[in-house]
Amino acid sequence: MDLRQHIRTVPDFPKPGILFYDISTLLAHGPAWKATVEQLADAVRPHKPDLLVGIESRGFLTAAPLAVALEIGFVMVRKKGKLPGETIRFTYELEYGSDTVEIQKDAIQHGQRVVVLDDLLATGGTMAAAIHLLRIAGADVRAAAFVMELDFLEGRKRLDVPVTSLVRYES
Template sequence: MNELKNLVREVPDFPKKGISFKDITTLLQNPKGLRAAVEIISDHYKSKKIDVVVGTEARGFILAPIIAFNLGAGFTPIRKPGKLPYEKISMSYALEYGTDVLEIHKDGIRKGQQVLMVDDLLATGGTMSACCKMVESLGGNILGCAFLIELTFLNGKKNLSPYDIFSVIQY
């Protein structure tokens, strides 16, 4: 994991002073790094019989379709408001500095489907918790939540305690 961790660029004071942003674009630019990260997540869930992989905007979109392909599953996006063209449900959730809203197509998940949730980063767990609630409201059965990076000091797993949480890189 140290090889992958070394491919993540840290950007100090972004998006605001005091935050050390974990920029995954440098890992994604590295063919071996990208392949390794996707394979590690895919291998962890290969035996789970995943029907659909849900990716969260925006960086979750990068990993989730590749993982879905590896697992022989479909892909469903969760997006910011106004980006999905069909009937959708939405959920508001708390951020450290306010609230945000995410949306999913009503037909993005069918009742009983086995779902893997994917995003690039687990911080406080608020975003993924909202995504899980939407998927479950549509009848999806969440088998796990996978992340490229987990900021363990923020204890985001606590907000996702009912789910199998898997992360490739921990800080």
């Protein structure tokens, strides 16, 4: 199945000049979403993860059903202040400012193998920060996986783990 046919593009969102790749149409099409989860399972399974980690918020949509399919656990990386209990934080620089991601302190046991998921790989900044945070938490980060990748932004160059993207856009 060509997943690209189920991903809608929205011009000028969230601001003029940006072409937004919207997976809500993919999520709404049962057979296409099932094919997405199956393809991600095939890509992730060889890394033998103990846990899948999803990055807020669309990464949750990707990682949670995949964790069910692989019969393993799911953990969330969220923006600062969104998780209860003790957390581990990592602040990273953005093009204009900074952001902070967190994980619950007890979410990962030292040495657990994880694969990190998000819907889109663009510049790679958030994924690189999540990988760094997970390593601080003691995870053995095996790979990163995405539904889509914007090749022209070269985000995979910022990642030091194997990367899988089901759909890649050249421009």
